[in-house]
Amino acid sequence: MxxxxxxxxxxxxxxxxxxxxxxxxxxxxxxxxxxxxxxxxxxxxxxxxxxxxxxxxxxxxxxxxxxxxxxxxxxxxxxxxxxxxxxxxxxxxxxxxxxxxxxxxxxxxxxxxxxxxxxxxxxxxxxxxxxxxxxxxxxxxxxxxxxxxxxxxxxxxxxxxxxxxxxxxxxxxxxxxxxIDPTGRSPLRRAQAEPDRTVLCLVARLTPWKGHVVLLDALARMTTRPERVYLVGGTFFGEEPYREELEARAATLDVPVLFTGHVDDPTEYMRRSDVLVHCTLTAEPFGQVIVEGMLAGCAVVASGPGGPAEIVRDGVDGLLVPSGDPAVLAAALDRLVADRGLRARLAEAAPARAAEFxxxxxxxxxxxxxxxxxxxxxxxxxxxxxxxxxxxxxxxx
Known part of the structure; x- marks a missing residue:
């Protein structure tokens, strides 16, 4: 051995x-x-x-x-x-x-x-x-x-x-x-909500390259407003000022944004959400949270360069967008929030894809x-x- x-x-x-x-x-x-x-x-x-x-x-x-x-x-x-x-x-x-x-x-x-x-x-x-x-x-x-x-x-x-x-x-x-360990795990989540009751989440450490600012800018541009947004993740390595910057930006939006801080297991927040957003500024090496969100039954929109393009099959079990572009992300989110049927189709296909990892x-x-x-x-x-x-x-x- x-x-x-x-x-x-x-x-x-x-x-x-x-x-x-x-x-x-x-x-x-x-x-x-x-x-x-x-x-x-x-x-x-x-x-x-x-x-x-x-x-x-x-x-x-x-x-x-x-x-x-x-x-x-x-x-x-x-x-x-x-x-x-x-x-x-x-x-x-x-x-x-x-x-x-x-x-x-x-x-x-x-x-x-x-x-x-x-x-x-x-x-x-x-x-x-x-x-x-x-x-x-x-x-x-x-x-x-x-x-x-x-x-x-x-x-x-x-x-x-x-x-x-x-x-x-x-x-x-x-x-x-x-x-991930897919055995014994099922989405166990609610059906996709009506557009005005849609919940979004972004699960990532609060650090600039994870692109929280891109999501907040995209929310300001959206024409179809979600009911709420969860930003799930804490700060490490002296990143507290970044959280303060994000909180100040979020306060200017007309969408409730909840900062959860660090949680050991974000699955519950994913199950409460209809859409998981991934929007890093640079190419993500892999994107574990994308797989976890898919397994939880979320419709996923992810930044395409790097590992996410190896996970998400665009239009089949999620949507891919370019990195760092709030306008393109806003358009993708508007499309998802407004189209409950599209969200349901992507979310239904996602767990089987996640189980392949x-x-x-x-x-x-x-x-x-x-x-x-x-x-x-x-x-x-x-x-x-x-x-x-x-x-x-x-x-x-």
Missing amino acids: TRALFLAHTAAPSGAEIALHRLVRSMRDTDVTVAFTEYGPMVERVRADGIDTVVVDGSFDSRTVTIGGLSPARVLRGVTGLVRLGWEVGRVARERGADVLVAESTKALLMGTVASRRAGIPLVWHSHDRISAEYFGTVLSAVLRLLGRVVCAGFVANSVSTLDSLPARRRPSVVAYPG DVAESARAVEDFLARIVGRPAPVRALPGSESQSEGESRVG
Whole structure:
């Protein structure tokens, strides 16, 4: 059995960490350890599922290394801290007898570079982000791709779009979509409401790139007003001023907008809603919340670039719109709110599509891939929707 150590730089309940939790608790043929470099809610959630979990150092502040806005001295201190933590992670990997180390973020990649060298094991980069200039900037994205090319034995990506942004050419790689567990879950929601009783929701962390401003601007342009809008999600990493900005904008609208704050399980808000809105400013790497909204029986409208275009079949089980365009989003929402029949048709098709993104399949794909990286035999499984790609690469979904 392969022994894998998964390394996460934060224990905040954000998308990548939630996806990691779902993945590792679905693994059946791998001895898993999850290492966090700070203490937070995800530590106890992972431990509660009986997974070996360790906090390497509870003093790390992930905000000391961010994409921009910090002084060179603070960045240097942050990078030094990552290297030091990487050395400690290497010690944990050796103590656990890990065969492979899986880095769950770009910061984890930096730490994992040090840790894997100390432990003498291969490093796999599980990327939940598109490594592109639009998100990381031209220089940093180039540096990250170079680092990945030099130090990584393989790549796991959360979408084809993400994989295409990685330096995975001629390296083992696999696409494993962040999955859901569809068993025992049904929409269990009300029928689509009349136009003037329609409820919208946007489920995302309150951070600018998630596009809350685009939705608020679209609401101001709509001719068919929904009854209410839920903005489901909290702030992390010093983003409270952004929430205040959103609240001020929402107060100018003639549509009630409810800010729920962080909720562990947003399913109930989705079930109260007729339409789930996804409107990121840049290409979403995957879009777990889209799958969750579809499973909950919402009609979905999503920004098309990136992962959402791999989930939503436009006009069949949702609608796709360009990113960052309030006018186009307003037109799509007007169409959905006014046409109850269209909403009902999309919502009826959505759960079956969502069920295709089964976490059990993704877990098997990752387990087989890690076994391959460490030179162990793994059963060959033909997963639904998988297809053979170029040499050294497989894609699952």
